[in-house]
Amino acid sequence: MPAMDGIEFLRQLSTIETAKGTPVVMVTTEGSESRVVEALSIGAKGYIRKPFTPDQIKERVTPLLEVLR
Amino acid sequence: MKPMLDARARNGVRPDSTWTGIMDCAVKEVFQIMLQTDLTSMPGSGDGAPVGDTTAMVGMAGALCGVLTIRCTSHTAESITARMLGSSGPVKPSDVTDAIAEICNMVAGNFKGKITALADRCMLSVPTVIRGDDYEMVSIADGEQLSLCLAYGGSPVWICLAMHN
Numbered sequence: 001m002p003a004m005d006g007i008e009f010l011r012q013l014s015t016i017e018t019a020k021g022t023p024v025v026m027v028t029t030e031g032s033e034s035r036v037v038e039a040l041s042i043g044a045k046g047y048i049r050k051p052f053t054p055d056q057i058k059e060r061v062t063p064l065l066e067v068l069r
Numbered sequence: 070m071k072p073m074l075d076a077r078a079r080n081g082v083r084p085d086s087t088w089t090g091i092m093d094c095a096v097k098e099v100f101q102i103m104l105q106t107d108l109t110s111m112p113g114s115g116d117g118a119p120v121g122d123t124t125a126m127v128g129m130a131g132a133l134c135g136v137l138t139i140r141c142t143s144h145t146a147e148s149i150t151a152r153m154l155g156s157s158g159p160v161k162p163s164d165v166t167d168a169i170a171e172i173c174n175m176v177a178g179n180f181k182g183k184i185t186a187l188a189d190r191c192m193l194s195v196p197t198v199i200r201g202d203d204y205e206m207v208s209i210a211d212g213e214q215l216s217l218c219l220a221y222g223g224s225p226v227w228i229c230l231a232m233h234n
Contacts, residue, residue, distance in 0.1 A: 050179075052102070
């Protein structure tokens with residue numbers, strides 16, 4: 001991502017009052033354990049490493065949508 | 070250099086004979102998963118200089134420093150883009166740039182993810198795309214180079230990892 005990476009984006013998103021509680025699933029090529037732990041520790045609800053299949057997206061996103069309903 | 074990157078760079082990783090096979094696997098996986106396309110080998114083509122007017126590049130820094138490039142013709146790049154987007158009609162030039170950049174990024178990420186010593190200790194740059202073929206890439210670092218040529222629907226796609234010492 002230009003300008004900032006996904007972790008920084010997530011940090012900035014968490015400071016916006018109206019965006020708090022928005023579930024975020026990271027989709028990234030950076031799949032190392034430390035990056036996953038970092039993302040989850042600052043509020044990501046899931047982490048999908050590219051390349052990904054449509055089923056992987058469904059598997060991660062569907063439970064989050066069910067919680068919101 | 071950022072402190073985190075500096076720490077990662079302290080123990081540089083040296084390429085070995087398995088890396089070509091790992092790269093081959095990483096590229097094929099990305100095309101299979103994202104485009105549902107099987108790339109095939111193009112024996113002999115890897116010996117020649119890459120040609121094509123569309124090149125995507127991703128820089129790597131940390132335990133491995135270098136540049137990964139994917140090069141093909143604009144026609145092949147448009148075909149890859151259409152397949153990635155599930156489009157049967159013409160694709161916008163901006164979409165071609167995005168798609169080829171994304172493929173290159175995914176190949177670099179998939180490749181380093183398969184090498185334990187690199188996975189957590191090598192960072193990727195934002196991709197760059199070059200349009201046109203009247204250029205020559207010259208690395209000022211005297212490092213090793215890993216090259217592959219694979220066929221996408223019969224058309225060559227060159228993958229090159231130029232590593233810095």
